Structure formats: C-alpha cells, structure tokens
Amino acid sequence: MSMNEQYASAVGGANELKEGRSMEAYTDLAGTDHAEVSKDRTREKTVGKPLLESAKMSTRNVKVFYDDKQVLFDVNLDIGANEVIAMIGPSGCGKSTFLRCLNRMNDTIDSCRVEGDLTLDGQNIYDPKLDVVPLRARVGMVFQKPNPFPKSIYDNVAYGPRIHGLVDHRAELDEVVETSLKRAGLWEEVKDRLHQPGTGLSGGQQQRLCIARTIAVSPEVILMDEPCSALDPIATARIEELIAELSENFTIAIVTHSMQQAARVSSRTAYFHLGKLIEVNDTEVVFTNPQHKLTEAYITGRFG
Amino acid sequence: MNFSTIFAIVVLMIGLGYLLGRGRSVQLAGQIGGVRHLNSLPFYYGALIALWCAIPSLLIFMGWIVFDDIIIRSMVVAELPAQYQQMSAAEQSLLVNSLENIAAGVHFGEPEPALQEAANRLLSLQTASRWSLAGVVISTALAALVIGWTRMSPQYKARVHVETVFKGLLLTSSLIAIFTTVGIVLSVLFEALRFFRAVPFTEFVFGLEWSPQTAIRADQVGSSGAFGAVPLFVGTLVISAIAMLVAVPTGLMSAIYLSEYASRRVRAWVKPALEVLAGIPTVVYGFFAALTVAPFVRNLGEAMGLDVSSESALAAGVVMGVMIIPFVSSLSDDVISAVPQSMRDGSLALGATRSETVKQVIVPAALPGIVGGVLLAVSRAIGETMIVVMAAGLAANLTANPLETVTTVTVQIVTLLVGDQEFNSPKTLAAFALGLMLFVITLCLNFLALHVVKKYREQYE
Numbered sequence: 217m218s219m220n221e222q223y224a225s226a227v228g229g230a231n232e233l234k235e236g237r238s239m240e241a242y243t244d245l246a247g248t249d250h251a252e253v254s255k256d257r258t259r260e261k262t263v264g265k266p267l268l269e270s271a272k273m274s275t276r277n278v279k280v281f282y283d284d285k286q287v288l289f290d291v292n293l294d295i296g297a298n299e300v301i302a303m304i305g306p307s308g309c310g311k312s313t314f315l316r317c318l319n320r321m322n323d324t325i326d327s328c329r330v331e332g333d334l335t336l337d338g339q340n341i342y343d344p345k346l347d348v349v350p351l352r353a354r355v356g357m358v359f360q361k362p363n364p365f366p367k368s369i370y371d372n373v374a375y376g377p378r379i380h381g382l383v384d385h386r387a388e389l390d391e392v393v394e395t396s397l398k399r400a401g402l403w404e405e406v407k408d409r410l411h412q413p414g415t416g417l418s419g420g421q422q423q424r425l426c427i428a429r430t431i432a433v434s435p436e437v438i439l440m441d442e443p444c445s446a447l448d449p450i451a452t453a454r455i456e457e458l459i460a461e462l463s464e465n466f467t468i469a470i471v472t473h474s475m476q477q478a479a480r481v482s483s484r485t486a487y488f489h490l491g492k493l494i495e496v497n498d499t500e501v502v503f504t505n506p507q508h509k510l511t512e513a514y515i516t517g518r519f520g
Numbered sequence: 521m522n523f524s525t526i527f528a529i530v531v532l533m534i535g536l537g538y539l540l541g542r543g544r545s546v547q548l549a550g551q552i553g554g555v556r557h558l559n560s561l562p563f564y565y566g567a568l569i570a571l572w573c574a575i576p577s578l579l580i581f582m583g584w585i586v587f588d589d590i591i592i593r594s595m596v597v598a599e600l601p602a603q604y605q606q607m608s609a610a611e612q613s614l615l616v617n618s619l620e621n622i623a624a625g626v627h628f629g630e631p632e633p634a635l636q637e638a639a640n641r642l643l644s645l646q647t648a649s650r651w652s653l654a655g656v657v658i659s660t661a662l663a664a665l666v667i668g669w670t671r672m673s674p675q676y677k678a679r680v681h682v683e684t685v686f687k688g689l690l691l692t693s694s695l696i697a698i699f700t701t702v703g704i705v706l707s708v709l710f711e712a713l714r715f716f717r718a719v720p721f722t723e724f725v726f727g728l729e730w731s732p733q734t735a736i737r738a739d740q741v742g743s744s745g746a747f748g749a750v751p752l753f754v755g756t757l758v759i760s761a762i763a764m765l766v767a768v769p770t771g772l773m774s775a776i777y778l779s780e781y782a783s784r785r786v787r788a789w790v791k792p793a794l795e796v797l798a799g800i801p802t803v804v805y806g807f808f809a810a811l812t813v814a815p816f817v818r819n820l821g822e823a824m825g826l827d828v829s830s831e832s833a834l835a836a837g838v839v840m841g842v843m844i845i846p847f848v849s850s851l852s853d854d855v856i857s858a859v860p861q862s863m864r865d866g867s868l869a870l871g872a873t874r875s876e877t878v879k880q881v882i883v884p885a886a887l888p889g890i891v892g893g894v895l896l897a898v899s900r901a902i903g904e905t906m907i908v909v910m911a912a913g914l915a916a917n918l919t920a921n922p923l924e925t926v927t928t929v930t931v932q933i934v935t936l937l938v939g940d941q942e943f944n945s946p947k948t949l950a951a952f953a954l955g956l957m958l959f960v961i962t963l964c965l966n967f968l969a970l971h972v973v974k975k976y977r978e979q980y981e
Contacts, residue, residue: 319869321865321868321869324864324865324868326783326784349871349872349873350871351871352868352869352870352871353870353871356869356870357865357869359862359865359866359869361862363860363862363863363865363866364866365863365866365867365880365881365884365885366863366881366884366885367884375867375870375872375880376870376871376872379870379871379872379873379876379880380871426866429866429870430869430870433870433871
C-alpha cells in the first residue's frame with residue numbers, strides 16, 4: 217500500500233467518524249493528487265504552538281531538496297532550552313531530514329540542499345562563513361544504529377575531547393571520560409574494562425556509549441535519531457530514563473517511530489506528514505486532544 | 521581413418537543421442553498425456569543420453585591417444601634385432617623417431633632392411649590401432665544410445681542424473697586448477713632437490729656470495745661457482761622495499777581521496793584513469809625504467825655529488841612502485857568504502873573534520889584490509905620480473921644502498937635459464953631452487969594477506 221493509499225484510507229476512516237466535515241478538507245491536506253492542491257498545502261500553517269518566546273534553536277521556512285525533489289516544505293519550529301521535543305510521523309515524512317539540518321549533517325550528502333533560516337542562540341547556522349566543526353560540537357547527535365568506533369571504550373569517549381583539545385592532561389581526560397560514562401549510566405558496567413573494544417558491548421550498552429561520547433564534548437543540544445529502534449525493550453527503557461535525566465542539562469530533540477516513547481520522554485511533540493510540519497504542541501495536548509485530523513489519525517493508529 | 525575423423529563421428533553420435541533422447545521422451549509423453557507428465561523436461565532426457573554417449577567414449581578416446589604411442593613403440597622396439605635392444609633409452613627414442621620418418625617416407629638413401637621392416641610394422645600397428653579405436657569408441661557410443669533408449673520411461677529421473685553430472689563437471693574444473701598448482705610445485709621441487717644434492721641447503725640459504733659459474737671442462741679457468749642466495753634476496757628486498765615506499769603512501773592516499781573526498785564525477789574519471797596504469801604491460805614499464813628513470817636518477821644523483829650506477833635499485837624500485845599503485849589503491853579503496861557510513865557520521869557529528877575522521881576512524885577501521893592489500897602488493901613486487909630484468913642489473917652485490925646495482929631472484933632465474941642450457945649442472949638447477957624459495961615466500965605472504973582480509977570481513981558483515 218503506498219503512502220497515499222494509506223493516507224486516503226486513514227482519512228476515510230476519520231471521515232466516517234466525524235461526519236459533517238467535508239471530504240474535500242481532508243484531500244486538501246493530503247494534497248498529493250494535483251498541483252493546485254499541493255500548492256495550497258505548502259501554504260498551510262502548522263497548527264498548535266510551533267513558536268516560542270525564547271528559543272534555543274529556531275527554524276523558519278526550512279525547505280530541503282534532494283536533487284530536484286523537495287522533501288521538507290516551509291518548516292517553522294522553535295526548540296526551547298532544556299526541553300525534550302519529540303518528532304513523530306510516518307516513514308518518509310522528513311522528520312530525520314529535519315533533525316539532520318539542525319547540525320548540518322545533511323552537508324555530507326552531495327545531493328542535499330537546505331533553504332531557510334536556522335539559528336542557534338540567534339546565530340545563523342547556515343552562514344557560509346560559519347565553521348561547521350564547533351557547530352557540531354555544540355549540537356551533538358546520536359544515531360539510529362549504535363555506531364561506536366572500532367576503538368576501546370575509553371577512546372570512544374575520549375575521541376571528542378581529544379579532537380577539540382578540551383583537556384590539557386591525562387588526568388583531566390580520565391575525569392571527562394568517567395563523568396560522561398556516569399551521566400550516560402554506563403560507568404558501573406564498563407569501569408573495569410575501559411580499554412576493551414567498544415564494539416564488544418551489547419546493543420543497549422553501545423548506544424549508551426554513543427550518548428556518553430556525545431556528551432563528552434559538552435554539547436548544548438543533543439539530536440537523537442530513533443535512538444532506540446535497534447534496541448530491546450529493557451535497553452529502550454534504560455535510554456528513556458537517561459533522556460529524562462539528560463534533559464536537566466541539555467536540550468534534546470528526538471525522532472521516534474514509537475508514539476508511546478514520544479509520550480513518555482518529551483514535553484513537546486511535533487507531528488510531520490509528507491514533508492510538512494502539521495502540528496506542534498505540548499505532548500499531553502497532542503496525545504489527548506490533537507487539533508489536526510492528520511495528527512489524530514496518526515496517533516490513533518489509523519496509518520503510519 | 522585418423523583421430524580427427526573418429527572424433528567427429530563421436531561428436532555426431534553425441535548430437536544424435538541428444539535428438540533421439542529428446543524425441544523419445546516427447547513420444548513417451550504423448551502416450552501419457554503431455555510433457556507435464558514426464559519426470560523431467562525433454563531437454564534433460566536428451567542431455568542424459570548425450571552424456572551417456574559422450575563420457576565413456578571420450579574417456580576411451582583420450583586414454584587411447586595417450587597410451588597408444590607408448591605401447592606401439594615398445595612393441596616395435598621389442599621386435600628389433602638384438603643390436604638395437606642394447607641401446608640406451610635416449611638412443612632408442614631417437615631410433616623410433618627415425619622409424620617414424622622412414623614410415624612417412626622421409627629418409628636419405630636406402631634404410632637398413634631391419635629398420636625398413638620395423639617401420640612397416642610401426643605403420644601397420646598404427647593403422648590397426650586407429651581402426652580398433654574407431655570400432656571400440658563407436659560401439660561404446662552405440663551401446664550407450666541403445667541402453668539409454670531402452671531404459672527411458674516417463675518416471676525416469678533424468679534431471680537428477682544430469683544435475684549429478686553437472687556437479688561432477690564443476691568439481692573437475694576446480695580440481696584442474698589445484699592439480700596444476702601441485703604439478704608446478706612438484707616439478708620445481710624435484711629439480712630443486714637435485715640442486716641441493718650438488719649444493720648444500722645451508723650454503724644456498726645462508727651463503728653471502730652468488731656467482732653461478734661452474735667449470736664445464738676440467739681445465740677451465742676460474743668459476744668454481746658460489747651459490748649463496750643471500751645477495752639475491754637482499755636485492756629483491758631492497759627493490760621491493762623501495763617499490764612499497766612509493767606505492768603504499770601514494771596508493772593509500774589516492775584511495776582515501778577517491779573514496780572520501782572526490783565527488784561522484786571526479787571519481788568516475790579518476791578511478792578508471794588510475795586503473796589504466798594496471799593495464800600497461802610490465803615490459804613497457806621496463807623500458808621506462810631503463811631508458812627514462814634510470815638515467816634521470818643517475819643525473820640527479822651526480823648533480824648532488826652522489827655516485828649512482830646506471831642501473832640502480834632506486835630506478836627499478838620506483839618504477840615497480842608506480843606499477844603497483846593501482847593495485848594498492850583499488851584494494852584500499854574497496855576496504856575504505858566498506859567502512860560503514862555510520863562510522864563517518866558518528867565522527868563528523870562529534871565535530872571532527874574530514875581528515876580527523878579519516879585518520880582516527882576510517883583508516884584504523886579499514887587497517888586490516890589495507891594491510892592485507894599491501895601484503896598482496898608485496899608478493900606481487902617480489903615476483904615481478906620484467907622491470908628488474910631491464911632496469912636492475914645483474915651484479916649480485918650484497919648492499920642496502922639503493923643507488924648501487926643489485927640483482928633480484930627473478931632476474932637471476934631468467935639469466936640462468938636463457939639460452940642453451942644443460943639440465944644437470946648446478947648452475948641451471950639453481951634457478952629451480954630460487955624459484956622454489958620465491959614460491960614459498962609469496963605463498964606465505966598471500967596466505968597471511970588472505971587471512972588478514974578474511975578476518976576484516978568477518979568484523980563488518
């Protein structure tokens with residue numbers, strides 16, 4: 217079943233439930249059938265509260281293209297300091313692409329082009345004069361699949377501080393490694409085997425190692441791209457706890473396929489659909505009283 | 521009737537067998553309601569009968585060709601008068617050759633009656649042999665046809681039998697390569713053992729002087745012969761080391777550029793261009809080394825006040841290194857590209873630059889594969905012949921100075937075996953001993969390299 221068909225059937229279901237609204241309103245939102253409708257769609261405003269009074273990161277009119285194909289349409293979203301914002305939506309909706317714009321990881325893809333204003337503490341991160349290295353040190357990232365380097369556990373965590381020259385001597389480095397591992401909740405499990413390869417750990421431990429590696433460079437924002445999708449439920453619970461602890465010190469943006477996870481860990485939730493940011497609101501509102509039909513259809517499990 | 525006629529008849533019968541088998545199966549199928557009721561497709565019935573015709577008759581045919589000559593010769597020799605019986609094996613073989621010439625009508629003057637008679641006998645034996653071969657082979661093929669025809673039934677599992685034969689064919693093909701290797705090793709080994717009977721193994725392996733001139737006549741001056749292989753192996757080592765010094769950094773860095781930095785368009789141009797280097801015949805590299813690089817090195821050295829011989833190890837090594845660059849770069853490119861993208865992302869997301877990522881993550885992750893590739897390149901350098909023959913010289917100097925002339929194992933093998941040689945002097949046999957040593961060394965290197973590469977693959981797949 218293609219995305220459109222899936223969507224159409226989901227919308228159909230919603231229509232039956234809430235009679236009185238015209239079918240056209242829904243097709244307008246889906247808007248993949250003809251060009252005029254899709255034009256309307258790009259002008260469609262995000263419902264809920266995408267903007268904040270004081271934002272850590274803010275994005276305005278973000279458009280992303282892969283070659284000529286546009287995958288994100290005018291995304292406006294603010295991310296507040298020390299909040300956990302979850303991004304949900306069906307596969308291919310652009311949520312991971314959006315996340316990767318926030319620390320310019322999309323630069324590594326040749327065919328990818330980003331337009332719009334993205335700022336971190338008011339500073340344009342797509343400024344051609346800006347050096348991407350300190351940006352990525354400030355906005356760290358944890359990936360879908362745990363990807364420890366083929367080095368020892370210690371060296372994995374020490375990698376960032378070393379390349380950024382954050383420490384002057386060995387004792388200081390030891391301390392950074394220990395603190396990072398402790399904050400990632402991994403210290404007790406690995407303190408006796410710091411010099412064994414990081415690839416020898418279990419999947420959940422590897423992912424926490426990657427989190428430790430990321431926080432070792434003291435970022436301000438941590439981006440997490442489906443950090444638990446390769447993990448079992450116990451390891452997932454462990455990471456979710458960790459996210460709650462980390463939110464005291466870091467701003468976290470997490471992409472997830474699990475709506476329960478979004479509901480558990482985040483304070484705000486953003487729902488993406490086919491490259492559009494449909495709805496942003498407090499997590500509780502999104503999951504109990506979604507204002508947009510698509511959001512409702514998605515969170516009630518009619519598609520996605 | 522000669523061999524090719526017999527062979528053509530057999531091939532025709534095989535084709536006939538296929539058609540008959542196929543036709544018969546279709547006919548059988550017609551009686552029971554169509555091809556779908558047969559156990560196998562008609563093709564398999566045809567193929568099976570063709571194979572039944574082919575395998576025994578072709579085996580007999582080949583066996584006959586191999587043994588026919590030997591048997592006929594010994595029969596003819598056994599009938600010869602006593603004076604010929606006492607000849608040595610070599611002389612007898614010459615005699616049989618001349619008998620064949622007489623039989624073919626090529627002779628000067630009138631041959632001895634005994635020989636003429638033997639030649640006639642040879643001729644009649646050969647004719648008889650061919651006719652009986654034709655009889656045996658054709659009747660075998662016919663018998664196979666008849667048996668196949670009678671045994672065929674709709675339930676007959678032709679497909680399974682054809683599969684078995686096909687498997688056997690594949691196995692035979694792979695065994696051919698293995699047996700050839702074994703054959704090469706044995707032939708080199710036995711000649712080398714003959715050499716070690718004349719020259720002690722320890723002297724060969726540890727001797728510091730190489731001068732493989734032996735006196736052919738008792739009164740010849742000089743040339744007692746010295747067979748210490750150390751200077752040759754040192755020379756090989758020096759040249760290979762220079763080659764690796766050129767090839768490894770260049771190849772590795774070009775691989776890193778191609779896989780990490782180059783855009784798709786640049787890569788599409790540069791990679792094939794680099795691989796052109798691999799297509800240049802080594803003889804051309806040889807010219808290049810001897811006529812361009814060696815004089816250049818010499819002039820450069822003289823300009824700097826160094827004493828450079830005109831056939832320096834440096835020139836040969838540098839050119840050999842250039843030859844190996846595509847080898848190193850394409851192997852390294854493969855392993856570097858095999859490093860998962862997630863490693864690069866992980867490093868870049870921490871704020872590492874590209875070169876930091878390459879140095880600290882990509883290369884360490886790809887290192888086992890790179891080492892494997894380099895070891896394969898080393899064994900290639902050690903076995904390389906043409907460039908060193910043309911550019912490295914012949915003097916077996918025991919030196920580590922790259923500006924002097926050195927010689928390599930392969931060069932010495934070539935010089936020992938070129939021209940007319942007698943195969944019972946240590947001088948000639950030394951070539952086989954050198955070849956054996958070289959073979960053992962490259963075999964060990966390849967084994968090690970493949971082992972390392974395999975270990976690397978297990979890590980990521």
